[in-house]
Amino acid sequence: MTQPRRYDPATSEPHWQRAWQEAGVFTARRDPDREKYYVLEMFPYPSGRIHMGHVRNYTMGDVVARTKMAQGYAVLHPMGWDAFGMPAENAAMDEGGHPKDWTYRNIADMRDQMTPLGLSIDWSREFATCDPEYYGQQQAMFLDFLEAGLVYRRNATVNWDPVDMTVLANEQVEDGKGWRSGAPVERRELTQWFFRISDYSEELLEALDGLENWPEKVRTMQRNWIGRSRGLQFAFATAGAPEGFEALEVFSTRPDTLLGATFAAISADHPLAKHLERHDAEVADFVAECRRMGTSEEALETAEKTGLDTGIKVRHPFDAALELPVYIANFILLDYGTGAIFGVPAHDQRDLDFARKYELDVIEVFEPKDAPLGVHDTAYVPPKTEPVRYVRPLAGGEIQTGEAAIEAAIATCERNGVGQGVTQYRLRDWGISRQRYWGCPIPVVHCETCGVVPERKENLPIRLPEDVSFDQPGNPLDRHPGWARCACPQCGAEARRETDTMDTFVDSSWYFARFTAPRADTPTDPDAAEYWMNVDQYIGGIEHAILHLLYSRFFARAMHRTGHLPAKAIEPFDALFTQGMVTHEVTFTRDERGRPVYHLPEEVAGGKLKATGETVETIAQAKMSKSKKNVVDPVTIIGQYGADTARWFILSDSPPERDVEWTAAGAEAAHKHLARVWRLAAEAADSADPASDADTALEKAAHRAIHDVTRGIEGFAFNKSVAALYGLTNTVAKSEAGGDAKCAAMRAMAQLMAPMVPHLAEDVWALCGGDGLVAEARWPVADPALLVEDEITLPVQINGKRRSEIRVARDLPQPEIEKAALADEAVQRALGGAAPRKLIVVPGRIVNVVV
């Protein structure tokens, strides 16, 4: 290739992309002689446009993938599309057209936008979850799960929009109203399909300890989500309750506070509430009110706590004379515990708020060890590990921790025949039914004589019908004139297909396994799965910390149980990295009512609106969103500066796990730096300077960079790698070394930059005499002999404040260091002839003189 005279990404980036493609460097190949490495970024939803968050995610994955390739691994780095979901249906409703066309068009567009980034992706493995070849295999697994007893049906509540006659997602509920209709949302019960993830609660919890290469915060979040708690379950005897409700089962994690109970409360969905509702108009009204609240836990917890006295009483198990009123309350969850609790206002804030509102007693059970209590508006809830004084102890000593008191209380209750200690989990079974079109059909058939019958595997995939319309409310599959009609797989009589489709989380719970054999005619291929699993490095957003990752962990276990994954893959992601968001400045003015009016960056200059000169307000860091007009389109940036500038900037500033703010100035600076590196390479190539004394220093700097950059990449601190490369650039620029030495340093630079800015790295490599493609060059290893410094600087502190420093040989013995420190002028002055009170020498670090 003829050398261009300047850095010209518009020409060189497509050139090198063609060269990689021709050499087939990114095609994953199983190679028994090499160790494999599977890098995976969370696959995107095909919205139609890539955004900077994608660029960040895929660039990070690319850095890992390219580094591992250079280190000699057989790398699998695939890409696909999480293609089912509501936006496609919303688009069909808003703009007409078909979700399928919309989705595949978006996929094509996004692939076109991603290609210029020069990612090391093996595109031959690409698939979309809406491909019948994919979701057909998912249906096959569903049948296997069903047979293994991992799937069942039961009633569950959904958000129901009474005007649109449709089920709403939580995000479609705004302030308790449907987002399209504006009608108040109701809770409604439907029979739905569930995966038995709660059977695995304990295992999913315990296995978290083994996930050492996951962020601790993700493990903590999952631990809390699974929510194992030890408590007491027992039955209150009721008085004045309808027949069949002589006992009320309650669960409490704080049985030690039982003597402070002043009321009992049940969920609005509790069988007792449902019974009462049929005979009591007041209860019916209240329960209906509760059901208008929406189904999310957030909605329940933030709503004002309300209740209704049922008139029913329960007898206190340790004081038969004491009767507690039973309330129906809007903050009790049916799905957790037994859907009924006893309230202890003194030691639970929600219970206290409730008690104050309904003028119930507040009875203190324990108080701080050395102070009397007196609960007013704040419940006393010390950590369970803190010793407190029990003034109304159920069991155990007077002063004990909550933990000890709970265990003592459970033991006492069990001995007295009042219930038993049980372990509860917060984790609920995974409801996968969706009353929507654009999802994977659940492959079962409803037959009048045989009941619910699994579809035969040879009939899979059960394809979505193409002739559907979205101009009417409700589920198009339900409305479709012929699709649901079928023959019962068991008796052959006419039957009806299930019209629910699967939650899209199901699609994303096994795609990583499918990538190991994307065209197999079974869900997975045993040999491929054995070779490629597990994912060595998984990278994605922190917003998936709980659901997606927990579901995938469950799915991998279920797949193993049904023979689709080897035992080693039950924890499918060996290492996880959660990246931060890409944010950007938001600029806005205000309208006459004080509401913000957002402006595009190009409409603003110098803090003023170009059109009117009005001063704009700014928010420094906000998640990019269309409505705030602060989206930076990667396609624009690539057109302006090239992909490498976008990649370099997105890696350079912030640590990968933190948010990064996109700034125009930063992008500009990134581009200038890349151009500078290119110039230095060209100068080095042209240099006829002979070898000199400076050559060794430059070689040392290069090896220092090899060490630092490698460490940065391996520790997921790409920003530190970038900083080290800036350092090397400055050193080369100032170096008096000869041409050969400079070329050698620049070749090292090319290798170290290759994972981050692969196109520029090829330019530099070619300019400075590198062999072949840098993409195929072996990763450099630092020579330890070139990393050591002979002399070091030791800071000298006087009373903990830095006052001076001394230069000493690296391995100077401690007494010599002490002598050197005490001889220092600043130390002499501080001591004024006296001996130091104390002398602290931390070898290689610091000297502290205490006077």
Next chain:
RNA sequence: GCCCAGGUGGCGGAACUGGUAGACGCGCUAGCUUCAGGUGCUAGUGACCGCAUGGUCGUGGAGGUUCGAGUCCUCUCCUGGGCACCA
């Protein structure tokens, strides 16, 4: 409301296991240079006091432990993420 993070110069951030706070970059200032069209190079740049040697203060806030705290402990304020039908 509950759970999980994060707060360091004008800005993004660095600081390994408690050991020189501010690496590296942006911006800014000054100077030099120029096939000024995304210039390039050199030097300086936490705040305050001082002519200077130097000193005082400084990692959201308040306390504490330590020879020494951005880092550990207690309390507190603010910002972000998740909360099971958004993906």
